Amino acid sequence: MIDSIGTPTLYIAFSVLVAILLAVDFFILKQEGEHRVSTREAAVWSLIWVSIALAFGAWFWWYLRGIVGEEVARTRALEYLTGYLIEKSLAVDNVFVWITLFNFFAVPAAYQKRVLLYGVLGAIVLRALLIYVGALLLAQFHWILYVFGAFLLYTGVHMVRAADDEPNLADNKILRWMRKHIRITDEYHQDRFFVVRQGLRYATPMFVVLVLVEITDVIFAVDSIPAIFAVTGDPFIVFTSNIFAILGLRAMYFLLADMAQRFHLLKYGLAGILVFIGIKMLLLDIYKIPTGIALGVVGLILSVSVVASLMTSKPTRP
Template identity: 40%
Template structure:
């Protein structure tokens, strides 16, 4: 795809200005409330859609549809990140007023790492088409782990990044405001806030294993895949604070994400077969992919709202029935 240089410049300026405005707006540590998170979420979504409109007008309908599909896909997959963020914050007992600052620097790291991974991924896919089959297997396996409940537990304290940080410098147990590093007795000592950033970056690297192959199924153009990723990542902090305390209610969303991953895996296989075996093998068009993702997300959210999760310890069946057997069954679970 022939992307004009000025469009890359517009994208870069938009991201830098957005991050600067966000940092200035939150330069004083404070708890992000629901209303503030809602306003910022609307701003990030609106910014992503406006940029999508620019892509439509500049690069055409196909590019615009691919951008929208990739952005929505990355936005939906990023929900898994929110659960991990909550786990990390709980593990390190991060004060609520410091959480936005941590996520801000986590986002910057994610933007850098995704640029590296996506650039490498696009180069590999364009040269070695058979890699699409390997990417499809990764997505199928991830889908299987989610549906079967066999996802690996993420232990923030034992992540590679946190362990490496502790080897590089000592990390104290007490927070020092919003400082990541303090100086004591002529030594630089990390604060728990620095360890939290390291844990978040490690988590993003894990999620990139699913995210990068998934978005490359939508487009193999670096501009489309990276800009869609960037705008999805930029809105991640506001989405976290918007949904804080509500994540457990969307209990069917993980199932929906698993189905989306499997669908994208099928899309990758068809793309590979179309390129390597026969052009008569149809590919799944981007508008169809977009529609499927929207429908799956809508159904997942609707089911979560209509069928809320049962409180822990609540017994199945009618009240007053089941006796000892019911109690035993509940305990075994």
């Protein structure tokens, strides 16, 4: 049996809220049309998405306090906040990969918004499925936590070793397969994914980028979903904190797109977070690190890596 504070009513209400937020985001995107998102605009939207997530956390605490008491409400609200910070932090690495993809394919800035919108929608569906499967596994097999912990520890160490490596998209197996089996145009046709030429349907580079964006969502979801289960086993908290972290990804991309190089040490911070969460999971039956301490450690690691990045310059390659 899965222990969760979430009720069918809460899940439905939250899903409706997300649908409304996505509809508003899509409407605004359509009204703005094709234009390059400025850093200022991205910063404003990032602040809006973070504010909405924090407002939900405050409401969640208030709601729980009225039905289960102050102590449980404080514990669950803290789990939500910690989970949100972890997911938001790990999402930065996802954004860096998007930046690499868009640069490699030279996606015009005005067309990037549409790819990211579909990428966010795909990530929401995917993570909902993975969270459901993860919750079922944990309910049946407690030892799966050790598997998650070992996997996160390995991923964190691997991320440190590969932190300075430049991804080689030209040799990407998926990209090579697509180029071999799908008719692809050499040029963009505005923000369209497909065009018809002489009765034949061709994919555009926009479609190729979309496929690779969705695949990176799968890869990063495999990391981030186990990470948050180290903080809470409540599927509702895992789901809500994950979705709110994803909703602001598009704004985060445009915020970081022009200054990704300034955060050259952030990958080490994200690796440190994964290692810490992995260790926390492996020690779960020996010593349960309090959620408040976990929140502080994650926040400290993230802050140190950001500040260190801003205070130092990225070494140039010989």
